Amino acid sequence: MTQYLIRRLLLIVPVLLGVxxxxxxxxxxxxxxxxxxxxxxxxxxxxxxxxxxQLKLNRPWYVQLFSYLNRTIRGDLGKSYLTHLPVTExxxxxxxxxxxxxxxxxxxxxxxxxSIGIISAVFQxxxxxxxxxxxALLFISTPIFWFGMVLIFFFSMTLGWFPISGMGDxxxxxxxxxxxxxxxxxxxxxxxxxxSVMLEVxxxxxxxxxxxxxxKEKLVVLKHALKxxxxxxxxxxxxxxxxxxxxxVLTESIFAWPGFGRYVVEAIQKRDxxxxxGSVLVGAVIFVLFNLMVDMLYVALDPRIKYD
Amino acid sequence: xxxxxxxxSQVVNIKRGESLWRNAWKKxxxxxxAMIGLIMVVIFIAVAVFxxxxxxxxxxxxxxxxxxxxxxLTHWLGTDYYGRDLFxxxxxxxxxxxxxxxxxxxxxxxxGTIMGSLAGYYGGKVDMFIMRIVDIVMSFPSxxxxxxxxxxxxxxxxxxxxxxxxxxxxxxxRIVRSEFMRNRERDYVDAARALGNNDFxxxxxxxxPNCMAPIIISFTMGIATSxxxxxxxxxxxxxxxxxxxxxxxxxxxxxxxxxxAPWYSLFPGLAIAYTVLGFNLLGDGLRDALxxxxxxx
Numbered sequence: 001m002t003q004y005l006i007r008r009l010l011l012i013v014p015v016l017l018g019v020x021x022x023x024x025x026x027x028x029x030x031x032x033x034x035x036x037x038x039x040x041x042x043x044x045x046x047x048x049x050x051x052x053x054q055l056k057l058n059r060p061w062y063v064q065l066f067s068y069l070n071r072t073i074r075g076d077l078g079k080s081y082l083t084h085l086p087v088t089e090x091x092x093x094x095x096x097x098x099x100x101x102x103x104x105x106x107x108x109x110x111x112x113x114x115s116i117g118i119i120s121a122v123f124q125x126x127x128x129x130x131x132x133x134x135x136a137l138l139f140i141s142t143p144i145f146w147f148g149m150v151l152i153f154f155f156s157m158t159l160g161w162f163p164i165s166g167m168g169d170x171x172x173x174x175x176x177x178x179x180x181x182x183x184x185x186x187x188x189x190x191x192x193x194x195x196s197v198m199l200e201v202x203x204x205x206x207x208x209x210x211x212x213x214x215x216k217e218k219l220v221v222l223k224h225a226l227k228x229x230x231x232x233x234x235x236x237x238x239x240x241x242x243x244x245x246x247x248x249v250l251t252e253s254i255f256a257w258p259g260f261g262r263y264v265v266e267a268i269q270k271r272d273x274x275x276x277x278g279s280v281l282v283g284a285v286i287f288v289l290f291n292l293m294v295d296m297l298y299v300a301l302d303p304r305i306k307y308d
Numbered sequence: 309x310x311x312x313x314x315x316x317s318q319v320v321n322i323k324r325g326e327s328l329w330r331n332a333w334k335k336x337x338x339x340x341x342a343m344i345g346l347i348m349v350v351i352f353i354a355v356a357v358f359x360x361x362x363x364x365x366x367x368x369x370x371x372x373x374x375x376x377x378x379x380x381l382t383h384w385l386g387t388d389y390y391g392r393d394l395f396x397x398x399x400x401x402x403x404x405x406x407x408x409x410x411x412x413x414x415x416x417x418x419x420g421t422i423m424g425s426l427a428g429y430y431g432g433k434v435d436m437f438i439m440r441i442v443d444i445v446m447s448f449p450s451x452x453x454x455x456x457x458x459x460x461x462x463x464x465x466x467x468x469x470x471x472x473x474x475x476x477x478x479x480x481x482r483i484v485r486s487e488f489m490r491n492r493e494r495d496y497v498d499a500a501r502a503l504g505n506n507d508f509x510x511x512x513x514x515x516x517p518n519c520m521a522p523i524i525i526s527f528t529m530g531i532a533t534s535x536x537x538x539x540x541x542x543x544x545x546x547x548x549x550x551x552x553x554x555x556x557x558x559x560x561x562x563x564x565x566x567x568x569a570p571w572y573s574l575f576p577g578l579a580i581a582y583t584v585l586g587f588n589l590l591g592d593g594l595r596d597a598l599x600x601x602x603x604x605x
Contacts, residue, residue: 018444026459146581149566277456
């Protein structure tokens with residue numbers, strides 16, 4: 001296990017290096033001059049030249065690459081062209097808000113997804129199953145930014161039950177709609193997946209044994225089957241993390257939630273390249289580390305799996 | 309011919325002269341839900357192809373006397389901020405979605421098949437190299453990565469094709485790779501080699517036709533994903549630019565009039581959901597018909 005962990009950690013190094021190279025490359029090919037977008041169209045040639053020198057933009061690409069790698073590894077993601085605030089600092093303020101939204105969404109989607117999936121499997125091929133799976137596919141096919149908008153229209157604008165946007169004082173009423181929006185698609189995925197795993201598990205020998213010895217059906221499902229369903233399901237929850245980071249960009253932009261996603265969207269509108277590059281890099285690093293954690297969790301949950 | 313290489317017992321189930329495809333089509337026809345999906349997809353494609361005949365107005369015709377009009381007999385789905393007919397814009401928007409769906413899938417299918425087949429067939433260092441690239445691309449949350457590419461290339465519909473193609477080929481590559489790895493040790497490949505076929509012929513004339521089922525499933529599902537991704541990018545202002553009637557950007561434009569003109573953003577969203585649902589239903593059905601072993605997810 002320790003050996004496996006070390007090997008996995010070592011494998012992350014080239015991947016992260018590749019991620020950094022790719023991010024650098026994307027920023028390098030950005031059309032137009034970032035200096036112009038920082039100083040505006042009417043900047044004097046003198047100022048432009050000075051800033052170019054300051055940002056090392058007139059050095060050859062490999063010097064730029066080296067200095068980029070050097071500072072990125074030390075955790076310096078550069079400064080916003082517009083606010084001059086370091087990207088790392090801004091992200092450390094925004095990420096906790098996104099985490100709060102994402103964790104609520106994950107809890108919601110797990111409870112909804114797993115229970116709907118199990119109910120669907122238990123009532124396989126009945127109207128309950130068909131209705132649940134139709135709804136699941138509908139949610140998967142609905143753009144979440146549009147779904148969020150519909151929720152705002154009905155529950156905030158028409159009924160006035162929830163605030164329209166923002167995080168306000170941080171109370172629960174601000175959290176409910178965005179978390180529901182962000183979690184709905186994952187809940188639907190999870191329901192479909194849980195159902196298919198459950199249908200497999202329920203045909204296993206040990207389930208037949210449990211039934212044969214007279215265990216009540218409720219217990220068979222909730223005790224014997226559920227445990228074995230939760231192992232694969234928990235990895236899928238973890239692997240879904242990317243969809244939460246993607247979804248946060250769209251959800252936060254709809255609900256004006258002051259997190260990571262909204263930060264990225266604002267940077268897109270203002271063409272603040274440093275912020276975009278830094279955020280995308282951080283998104284990838286979070287994703288890579290979480291995937292590793294999910295793999296570890298998998299081993300911890302399932303004693304049948306051993307890595308050597 | 310697809311079953312020449314397999315054990316005889318497997319051939320028994322299929323009537324003589326009946327190809328895998330005909331058998332799959334039979335299964336698909338029996339699947340009511342998949343047929344609903346197929347009909348939805350055919351309607352979507354028909355709308356895109358015959359858009360000029362269906363749309364009652366020019367989608368870009370500005371009419372400042374009928375700004376933000378609610379749905380009525382003259383404007384079935386209302387009008388937008390410039391007085392443009394929303395029904396016509398949504399009808400023409402289907403062309404954007406259809407072209408995104410198909411072009412992105414063709415790009416990612418081409419790159420993914422080439423990379424995946426090389427990795428799966430040769431294994432070793434080639435596999436190692438290609439799979440590390442795949443790992444790196446897949447380390448980025450997909451939307452964030454496409455955002456970065458779109459920002460670097462500049463917003464336009466053509467760049468959407470490139471950005472989504474660059475991101476999504478990795479999934480096809482993984483599927484094709486595992487199919488090639490499964491097939492390369494089979495007897496029919498040895499036989500083809502013994503007959504003096506070169507690697508290229510073995511890969512694309514012999515192995516590839518045996519990998520078509522998962523590729524077709526991934527193509528269909530991929531169209532749904534591409535349409536959704538394009539809508540998200542356009543919603544963020546990174547996709548097709550005004551006045552191109554992309555569904556995602558219509559939703560984005562309508563958002564600020566949500567209180568006074570909710571239909572503005574409502575209908576293009578329904579169009580996206582309808583189209584993506586159609587491709588997903590069809591994809592589910594194809595998976596059941598072509599590859600019953602694949603896990604439903």
